[in-house]
Amino acid sequence: MEKEEAMDITEAFATYGSCVEREAEVRECVQGIVKELEKTSYSVTTILERMHNAQGVQNISKICEECREELSKVSGQYSDLQSRVPPGEYYRYHHTFRATTQRLVAATCLVTYLQEARLAPHDEVAASMGLSTRREDGFHLDLEDYLQGALALTHDLSRLAINAVSAGDYARPFQIRQFLRELHGAYSLLYPKNELRKRFDELKYALKKTEEVVYNLSLRGLKPAETETSG
Amino acid sequence: MEKEEAMDITEAFATYGSCVEREAEVRECVQGIVKELEKTSYSVTTILERMHNAQGVQNISKICEECREELSKVSGQYSDLQSRVPPGEYYRYHHTFRATTQRLVAATCLVTYLQEARLAPHDEVAASMGLSTRREDGFHLDLEDYLQGALALTHDLSRLAINAVSAGDYARPFQIRQFLRELHGAYSLLYPKNELRKRFDELKYALKKTEEVVYNLSLRGLKPAETETSG
Amino acid sequence: MEKEEAMDITEAFATYGSCVEREAEVRECVQGIVKELEKTSYSVTTILERMHNAQGVQNISKICEECREELSKVSGQYSDLQSRVPPGEYYRYHHTFRATTQRLVAATCLVTYLQEARLAPHDEVAASMGLSTRREDGFHLDLEDYLQGALALTHDLSRLAINAVSAGDYARPFQIRQFLRELHGAYSLLYPKNELRKRFDELKYALKKTEEVVYNLSLRGLKPAETETSG
Amino acid sequence: MEKEEAMDITEAFATYGSCVEREAEVRECVQGIVKELEKTSYSVTTILERMHNAQGVQNISKICEECREELSKVSGQYSDLQSRVPPGEYYRYHHTFRATTQRLVAATCLVTYLQEARLAPHDEVAASMGLSTRREDGFHLDLEDYLQGALALTHDLSRLAINAVSAGDYARPFQIRQFLRELHGAYSLLYPKNELRKRFDELKYALKKTEEVVYNLSLRGLKPAETETSG
Amino acid sequence: MEKEEAMDITEAFATYGSCVEREAEVRECVQGIVKELEKTSYSVTTILERMHNAQGVQNISKICEECREELSKVSGQYSDLQSRVPPGEYYRYHHTFRATTQRLVAATCLVTYLQEARLAPHDEVAASMGLSTRREDGFHLDLEDYLQGALALTHDLSRLAINAVSAGDYARPFQIRQFLRELHGAYSLLYPKNELRKRFDELKYALKKTEEVVYNLSLRGLKPAETETSG
Amino acid sequence: MEKEEAMDITEAFATYGSCVEREAEVRECVQGIVKELEKTSYSVTTILERMHNAQGVQNISKICEECREELSKVSGQYSDLQSRVPPGEYYRYHHTFRATTQRLVAATCLVTYLQEARLAPHDEVAASMGLSTRREDGFHLDLEDYLQGALALTHDLSRLAINAVSAGDYARPFQIRQFLRELHGAYSLLYPKNELRKRFDELKYALKKTEEVVYNLSLRGLKPAETETSG
């Protein structure tokens, strides 16, 4: 009787063994795709860097177009990822692509702001990355990742305010200040905690810096006429 | 235009805020249920402890019945848990109930062994806990948790071998040795790594200990006639 | 206005500072007395160490008497302590004498066990230390300290089981196992957590060790006649 | 047989031991020469520190000459080093002189920038240190060491931008910003990782700092005439 | 035979025990005196803190006088310490008063700088603390403690530069920068390593911070007339 | 005025610099000698390791002789060290040779125990190392180093008890237990604290291990005749 039993165990464990192996394969495959996403994210960052140049400030719309093109790859990469992560196991691999996703959210939100002077909401960003916003759909853009990513653009904006002045564009700091104020108001509704709180504090610094630029321009009468409407 | 925009953001963020809050509630609720599971696990352990007493060795079947009764609660508790964990978020909360689940697997496997002298396979254990074995079903008994839990009974078995001798039951050590050998063979198929490897090494020690008991009995001619068939 | 403000704050810090100082004084004084208690505890431990010698096993009753005498000092030392701790602030200084109290409880319980083969209950131990058992009485023997202290004797008992065999006393391991099992049953009722849990694990280990001694004796037919029924 | 066995092992350990010793000897000798290089590097750093003084900003060409003279010692010291490191074992001892080499590269590149407003390329720096650029030649200037070293001058440049303004030299910050941007563009091509990534982040920080200086000058109309085109 | 031996050991260890106790007494006594030094050190720090207040900058000479008075206690406390430390055991207790001594050196040097705009040398500081500078004299002010202590004032100076500006004193940052540069030059001669190296890096940081203050003042034309030559 | 001042500082720091360098030389020299002591210590350990071999137990006296020869070098090495450490600075370098000294004390005490079954006292060990026992003599064998070193042999003894049984020597564990008990009694007189306490705990552990060996031998009737009385 036990003989038979033992064979059953052996069989069962042979099956278990192959399950365990398959999992290791999935993990490796996921890491490979995340590397690709990482590369795209790096390219976009490199393109965006150009907006801080004197010429860049004047060519922002062109820079944004280039970014959009690069970002358009992301959708396919996430679809690859999605096809590798078994349904129901999104959170099993979440930590491996979390940081990269947040960087891509930041880049997307920055481009949207530069093109349309508004914050891209969760669903819009998710859609542009080929992702759902709903957990029920399995593979999605997690709300927290969106919220953290979107808050990561403040540093670049306050730097842009400075460089715009050097390049003679006096209107932009006023616009940026306005946007940062709105962001501040919006995030205030969330009672930010932990990681988000840190980023929120960075927003305060970015806002302070931009306010100083605006103050300095005002002091010197370098306030552009056309900002009246957006200030 | 921006005014309107700002309002949209505000609205969107109010929604985001309530999402974030709901999540904190789920987490707390999950922890509450895990505490209940923990209590059941503790009760079963306390009942099982009695098998090491002199009287216990003779009453193992009664002890096992009591355990079964206690373990029958588990199914309802997991169903509670399942109803709280949103679909697709199993692995988001997995770490909170992982250790407890493994302990319950260990108890279940131990009872099954004591009653039927065989290892309960993954599907059987999962079924007795009211769980699926398939990840696709969302809430399930993870294979790794089963494998680690099932390997955790070796310590108790080698202790039972010792106490059985003190209580004059000379047959049991022979049975236990046989079972540990089969376990060893089965787990060998998995090339155990990391945590599982540690438990596998413990199995080796349990086996060594039981072998020594068997040797000591053999040396003194205390080998029971009826073990011939199962040895 | 700021001047005044600054003074308010300075005052608040001065109050805090003097409060910290007063507490430090009481603590220092308490620590002085605790050192005395510590010395008594150390003496008792040194006396008890002798029971592990070959001659010791035969002289346990004499060793116990010596311990009792040394322990009789404790009552006066606690009364000193009591006079130093302001009423209603028992738990303010509790951590300074907690560990020592537990060691003394352990020693008292060990002596009582060796003399009378039973666990000294909370009120009895408290009385022998000149303490109340009720929080309402201010300075008392905390229940948790009793429970942790009483559980600390298991290590010494399992060691005694070993040394008793070397000294030819084969009955004692059977008694010790019996006592450890009773302790295990009793403490199981408490659902031990945290610190108590660690000690409970030590009890389990001591029990296992002692079970092995009993097994070795049983195997060799060295079971004493009167333990036949419970072995 | 065991005797013989033991001897084999002993021999293996003796071989390993003597190998370790030989390596330790070479390493000690190498470290001695590295100390000399370190001293030269320290001298150059001390000379360069003077450029931050008010008088220094005006005497940069003189400071650079002094540095060149000090740096001319380096070539002989590397030739010493080369004679000590066995052929084909360059990377065996690489870690002992790596940090120092990078510091010397940084100093060399800084001097070249101050004299000629350009980045000294790999081969030029290697030549000035008496080294080859090709691994096949054995002792050479590792490309990565060059790249990391060359990136280490950014901190000093952003500090110079600040001090130049204090000393009334308003053109230099514009030049430095230009150079840091070029560096940024060039290094972006490398997809910097690990150690290089950290240095790249320092470059970003230095660039941002310098941009702020340029902004402050621009705001106050202190832009020098010839930078109008690129500012 | 063993009996006798055991007695010898007991006797020897009784002697060792009393040695160990005597030592513990010395240590305790030394720690008591160090606590007193500690208190003086904290008083001086509290007084010095006032220089950062808006009114403080104008009252620096008064603040310094108060410090001097407090520091005059130090000499007696060190003489106490000296009487307790057995000859030849200075370095046995060195670590217990090392940190405190360095803090006192720092305070002394800071006061001297504020009063006389120069660095107090080793012998002068030692004399003011009632100590020798020579190791042969046993109890002395160790050169390293002086060097580390004197370097510990840089953080406070760069903070003072900031607060002086807030209080409308624009000349002080220029003076502080000058002093920090001289310190930098002097400490460069020591080729600082280890602990001193860390403090030297702090000096560099403080210098950089102060240079930024000077830059901000220069940028706004707030350079005081007399520093024109050295700024 | 500042000019002159600056020069003074430079001069003073040049002097300080040469002091600092001289010290570094002494330290380096001391470390060199300590390395030699280290080597001797390792040789002795390697020789002693042989006593754990199957044949080793029978050759203990020969092993001890070899150790003595090796240990005889120590005296000269300490005399070298003494000549390098300036008077009054023993405790300045104490930490550099402390661990090595303790290892040498441990080896010496172990050899003495193996040869004469007694603990070598402080003065005897010091004498064999060519050292004084008195602090007043400057360079000496510190009492604490002796006490800690002598307690470091317990691990090796409990291991020897095990290996002696494997080699068929059943009497040795009884002797070792006796010696460890005496050590325990002796060190109990010191009321061990801190580092010594840790070693004392190791002694307790070694004693317990050895008691288990004695128990296992007693259980099997392998008690040697002459230890009957003290076992």
Next chain:
Amino acid sequence: GLPGTIASPSQDTVLMDLFREYSKTLDKKNDKYERVYKASRDVTVRSKRVIFSMQRIPGLSEEERETLLGTASGDLRDIEQTLLKHIAMELRDEDPYQFVNAYTAGLQEYIEALSFHHFLLTGSIVSHEEVQRRLTYGPQDEAQAALVPLSVLVRPKEYILGVADLTGELMRFCIKCVSTADFDKCYQICDVLKAMHGGFLSLGYIPAKELYHKMMVFKSSLHKVEEACYSLQLRKSEVPADMLSDVFAMYDAEENSSTPLL
């Protein structure tokens, strides 16, 4: 049972009965601890919200500011009268030090919120007495009048730790004030922080590890505020004093109406 004999089954039952008693006693204490701990956690959450809402003040109009402070005042009163009172009732007739670890975190956060509110209203730091007074509850009806007054013990430690946390909030508030050009508030905060720094220093060596860590955070907050004041001074330096108001008028023209005038 005498030595050498085995404890009888009745002894076993005696032991088990005793431990059943012990278990009840332990459970009672643990349950109370748990209830106090949960209440304290709720105090933390709600106090954090009050603090956060007050952080919105810079940039608001005087009117909005007053409304907001009024709401905060109500919230604080509510925390005192529900959660903290609940804790006080649990602690009645207990040694409060026994449960202090259960409620210290919540109490500190409440003190942080209260002192923040008090600072915004009065510009001063709330006193220890005032805090203790607010958490001492008078008798509610005749029957209870004879009892010891109900209260939550506020040790100086909780008071100081709560106030130490306040410094971080003041720093954040100050940074926001620089943005909204509320210069007076910045200088006021800087002065208060410096006074507190002096207070901390006067304590000398602080044995509490907690406080030591908070001191480090506090120091960095102080430096940030000092630098903010320094940069305000630099701003001011570029405009002759009499020109300043004109500049600000111009500067504010483009502000929307919700920004306060200087």
Next chain:
Amino acid sequence: GLPGTIASPSQDTVLMDLFREYSKTLDKKNDKYERVYKASRDVTVRSKRVIFSMQRIPGLSEEERETLLGTASGDLRDIEQTLLKHIAMELRDEDPYQFVNAYTAGLQEYIEALSFHHFLLTGSIVSHEEVQRRLTYGPQDEAQAALVPLSVLVRPKEYILGVADLTGELMRFCIKCVSTADFDKCYQICDVLKAMHGGFLSLGYIPAKELYHKMMVFKSSLHKVEEACYSLQLRKSEVPADMLSDVFAMYDAEENSSTPLL
């Protein structure tokens, strides 16, 4: 460009061109490193499997044992001829020390497997020379005959670290042998481990942190094996030597046929 002038666009291009070159060089090296690293990882995985399969030996029949060792031998040969040879080809004409970090882990695991296999076959520890010999590949055809022989550099360090890891496997093997009553093997392992312990001690202070950690693990393995031998000796002590064989005969009667006779 001269000082004071701004680098021209052409200089910019020159710089960018240079860095494109640098980038290529870096990529080439990184890619090679990556390839070697991946191959090394595969060596690790496959060596671990070989080790694991050999751990099954205790309790097997002589015949089964030989089959198993034969398979292991083939697997090892395969690892050498594919993966490790691949690494050797990558390293041809390179400074091997440059890539040593990429393949050290795999090489150590291979040495662990090889020395385990060698020990089970011969009872001795494979020599460093033998390992190096196996990883030195002769010319494959005429065209290559003139080249330096292809090889993976085995530093004494890798050899020692691999052998240090072997000790853990020997401990596991020994514990299993106690279960299956293969006493001779236990004593043999104990002797070898003691000899190795002496070897490690003779090295004196070991500067490599890695090796230090392995030493600690080794020591605990050694103690476990010593205690196993001690308990075997205790077992033996209870039966007169001439009775022993009878006892074992009895003991083995109930074993299934796959358990070897003593």
